Amino acid sequence: MSLYACIERDTPCDPNEIDRRVEAGIAAQQRMDAFLASLPPRYRRYATTPVAPEVLATNTKARAALQAMTPQGFLYLTGDPGVGKTHLAVRQAVNLIREGFSAQFVDEVEYFERVFAEFGGGRPAPSLIAPDVLIYDDLGKQKPSDFALQKLYHMLEMRWSHEKATIITSNLTPQAVGPRISDDPAVAASIVSRLMAGQAVGLRGADNRPGSAV
Ligand SMILES: Nc1ncnc2c1ncn2[C@@H]1O[C@H](COP(=O)(O)OP(=O)(O)O)[C@@H](O)[C@H]1O
Ligand SMILES: [Mg+2]
Incomplete structure (x- = not known):
C-alpha cells in the first residue's frame, strides 16, 4: 500500500513498511541513474x-534466450x-535493474582507451567485475593489447x-571473435569457451539504425 493510499483512506500504516518501500524506490532510482550515466547519449534512449x-x-531464439536469462547468466548476442543487439541488451539490463540488480554498460572501444590510459599511468579503467549486470x-x-587482453580475460573469468x-x-x-582477440590458439579457444558457456544467439534483420540507407 502506498503512503498516499494510507493517508487517503485513513488506513493504519506500518511506518517501517513505508520506510522500506521509500528506500527501495530510492535505491532503484539510484541504480537506474548509475546505469544511464554509463550509457552513451545515443543509447540512453534505448x-x-x-x-x-x-x-x-524475427528473432524468436533471441527473445527466448532473453526470457530464459537468469541474473547469473551469460548471454552472447x-x-x-x-x-538490434545493443537495444535488446539495454532493455534486458533495465528489466534486471527493476528486479533489484545494478547494471553497467561498457563499449569495447571506449574501454580499451581507458585501459590504455591506465597502462600509461593514468586513472584505472572502470571495474567490470563490480556491477551485478554488465553489458x-x-x-x-579492436584487437586488444596484451594488457587489454589480460583485463578482458580476467573480466570473463571473474564474471x-x-x-x-x-x-x-x-x-x-x-568462434570468429576468438582469433580476432588473440593470435594464440590456446588463449583464443579458452576465450571462445567462456563466451559460449551461457547462451549464444544470432540475430537477423536489416540494418535499422536511424539514418541507414534503404
Ligand atoms: N526490424 C527492425 N524494425 C524496427 N527497428 C529495428 C529493427 N531492427 C533493429 N531496429 C532498431 O534499430 C536500432 C539499431 O539497433 P542497435 O541495437 O543499435 O543495433 P546493433 O545490432 O548494431 O547493436 C534500434 O533502435 C533497434 O531497436
Ligand atoms: Mg550495437
Missing part, C-alpha cells in the same frame, strides 16, 4: 524505448550492425566464476 516488435518477431558492447571491434550476469554483443560469432 533504456526507455521498447524494442521494435519486428525485432522480437551476435549479428550484423543495426539488427560489454561490440566485442571484437563467469562469480555467476554475474553478462551480456556481450558482437558483430562476430564467438
